[in-house]
Amino acid sequence: MTRIDAKFAALKSEGKKAFVAYVMAGDPNYATSLEIIKGLPGAGVDIIEMGLPFTDPMADGPTIQLAGQRALEAGQTLQKTLDMAAEFRKTDDTTPIVMMGYYNPIYSRGVERFLVDAKAAGIDGLIVVDLPPEEDDELCIPAQKAGLNFIRLATPTTDDKRLPKVLQNTSGFVYYVSITGITGAAAPQASDVAPEVARIKSQTALPVIVGFGVRTPEAAQSIAAIADGTVVGSAIVSLIEQKKPVAEVLAFVKGLADGAHRA
Template identity: 70%
Template structure:
């Protein structure tokens, strides 16, 4: 097993377990709607109550993403986002925040094109803590997962309602940081999860691992966040945040003075929901 006692992700989940509450994991797309606004949004997230930030790596063919996140990626690409600029965004964020964990989420193709070793070195240098690469199954661990672990980055795996007990050990074998449980079958933002089914799924995953389990897909409101936070170690919100951003843009899809506040306000509401679902401290 790899020892990750020193990553920001591990420390954050450990601290929150002591506090007796779940983490709010907020997803935003790098470079949406432009790089400068994207940096301002990143800086606003911890102050609004995000405990962990997932930063999407824009990609032209995001097959696991629903319409909201696909559109965010296309806006970012149209504004000139690249993987190199995404890494610089994280480095710029780290200029004033050394504690909030950052997870890059996306697809393998841009990393492969960048070069795995060069990417891992640049990611580590930029202040990235972990990776979620949705199209690399455990059978491909030698491609990126094992090199990432060797570089000291958490490699976070997704489990879904269709991941059965026979499959779970393979999914969890080289996972670190946390397990991301996708609470509904389908693309992101598609439907509202069944909260009681989610609770039993989290319990099932925890029988196989000591890692924190964060739940995402379909969380839209503070009430949703509270319902999941009562049972999970983290609540992941993506599409709702991206929708709040999109709703603040002008007719040409450009940022307005209301863009950063719109995102911050929703994250504050969600953080409030997560914090109402207090649990016994670890």
């Protein structure tokens, strides 16, 4: 059982929904980013999604793209991102960390070496947006064997024919992208999302977490209510971009987490 599995089991026993927060590792710099990440569990975050900065983030909207650029310009690397996770683990051995990014930096390091290092650093799961199920032998299956969850995205365009393929080797949870398009775009409507979540849940026992476009405690509550939880990324990253104090960023996150936990 991974930390992700354990977290969802604990939340279920408490009758609570999950709140997942995304931040870009190294944005705006290593020290500030680490301070924010260390503060997330205290702000009510159940699972941390740690973005791995990459030069060509094709699935990300402008907010996340700029965060990646800032992190890269500040010297963030794959190694520093793993170091950040290891540093976090010195004081928190229970909050799951999912690394989210693209395959190129992992491929460049070498899959076998990366998986050993990621496991040692305390990473629990991977979301690699540019590796389709057809490429599961590349990373997904080796990651599962190494004890890491491999989390897949489902979208409004994932039809009934495609969905079983998407779910085939997925573990940890399913990330449902509530809108067609890039991160940080239009806000999702719970009434539109609910039937899609039900459709996915009819084909898997995994928790379904909904993200993209959630920006307020009210939205977090309404989306979490029709799923197993919600993810917020761009709205948090926007505050970091505005150079808001860490305490202000974490207070904003707490409001969102409280919203999701009211669901």
